[in-house]
Structures are given as C-alpha cells and as structure tokens.
Amino acid sequence: MTNKYFLSGINIYPIKSLGGISLQSATVEERGLQYDRRWMLVDEQNKFITQRLYSKMALLKVEIINDLLTIKHKQNNLSPLTVQSFPYSTDEINVQIWKDNVTALKYNHDVNDWFAEAIGLKCSLVHMPHYTKRKVNPEFAKNKIVSFTDGYPFLIIGEESLNDLNKRLEKSLPMNRFRPNLVFSGGKPFDEDNWKTIKIGNIIFHSTKSCPRCVITTIDQNTGVKGKEPLKTLSAYREKDNKVMFGMNLVAEGTGTINVGDEIKINVTK
DSSP states (O other), X not given: OOSOEEEEEEEEOSBTTSOOEXXXXXXXXXXXXXXXXXXXXXXXXSBBOOTTTOGGGGGXXXXXXXXXXXXXXXXXXXXXXXXXXXXXXOOEEEEEETTEEEEEEEOOHHHHHHHHHHHTSOOEEEEXXXXXXXXXXXXXXXXXXXXXXXXXXXXXXXXXXXXXXHHHSSSOOOGGGTOOSEEEESSOTTGGGGOSEEEETTEEEEXXXXXXXXXXXGBOXXXXXXXXXXXXXXXXXXEETTEEEEEEEEEEESOEEEETTOEEEETOOO
C-alpha cells in the first residue's frame, strides 16, 4: 500500500436508486457531479422511492448520450425507454425527499407507465430544475445545495476500506453495493474517516460526516435480491451511534473537472 492516493473510480447515478454509470472524467457542479441524481421516482403521494422498499429498482440501468436518458431492464424484455433530459411539460409538483419538500418537473404518462410496469408500482419520473435549491444540512455544511441524493453532493470510499471488509466476508462484494461517487486507491483502510480537506485536480472538497449505511447495501445490484451482508459484518466493527458507517460525505468548493488517475492531496486548502 502506498501513502499516495489516486482517484480510481468516478460514478454517477442519474436517476436516484437506479443503476450507476462509471466515468473516466466528470464535471463537478454546485450540487454534485453533473447528471448525478438529477432525476428521481416518486409514488402517488409524490414521495421519493428507493431500493430500500423496491429492490427491483436495482434492475434498471441508465445511459446518457447527447442529453438523452435511456433506461433498460436487466432481466425482462421491456423495450428500452428513452427520454429527454428535461421534461417537455412544465408541470411543477412538490416532491418529498426525506424531510425536504422541493419543486420538481414531472414527465408525461407514457414515461411514468413504463416505470410502473418495470417496478410494479405506480410512480412518476421527476427532474430537478436548475432553480430548485435543496440545501445541505447547515449543521455540517453552510450555504451548500444538493441534488436528490440522500443528503450530500459527494460520497468517497477507499478501495482499501472495501478490501478490509471483504477479508471478513465469506463472499466478496463489489463497490457498487455502496454507490460511491468517488473511489480512490492507496493508503490504509478507512483513511477517509480522518480527512478534513482534500484536493482532486483543482477542486477542493471538505468532509462533512461519515455515511450511515442502509439496507440498499445488502441488495445484489445485478439481481435485485436482498441478503444480510455487508451490514451484519460491518455492524461488528463499524457501528457508531447505532448506525453502520462506511464512506465519507463531501461538499466541494467551486466547479471544474476531475479525472480518474488524478492524485488526491490531503489537507490541502488551496
């Protein structure tokens, strides 16, 4: 293991709780990586839905080409769905995500019917327009906004942290169980726990709080099947305040581009 750290993976999850996309470079925007969780599915009460209750969402993968989103089902023969990145309609609705209520734009019935068939639940696809300003918890980061992520714009996890976990498991798990935006190589397991400020490319990131993990980590992202791991094993050595911690949430200063292979510099403020 080296004392140097390098960005080894970049991932976005355009539609919250659906499949992710791996990138070689990404644009850092005010509310997170470009395209990350700018879309979300809501139920008939306009409340967000995730794999926590609907594990079949794991079977839907997303592609983005020329501002078009294409959603495909990994198992059944549903025809792929392609939609514009911005809804044609200006149908504004108020949607709930955790304790936040924010304005979103709703897609049309044809789009929503496709998702209802794919998941087995009547739901609607919504988009977060640029004028919606959902705030990060000011207790951990002041004057920052975020997309439809659970709470913070970025999540980073070290490869060595996953390696440490996998040594304790009967069957190794892939990083996609934890849905990070940023993955790095080098250092020791859980070095990210102690970082305050890091620099990737020309972008400064600040740590906010460790990421408490939920049942989504127990869902096989290829099959949608739930198990007991890794929460069962993690709870034995990564529990704090009755929550299992794995990964560090971040906010960024400014905007710009980051690339796989960039060195990550620790406690750099300029």
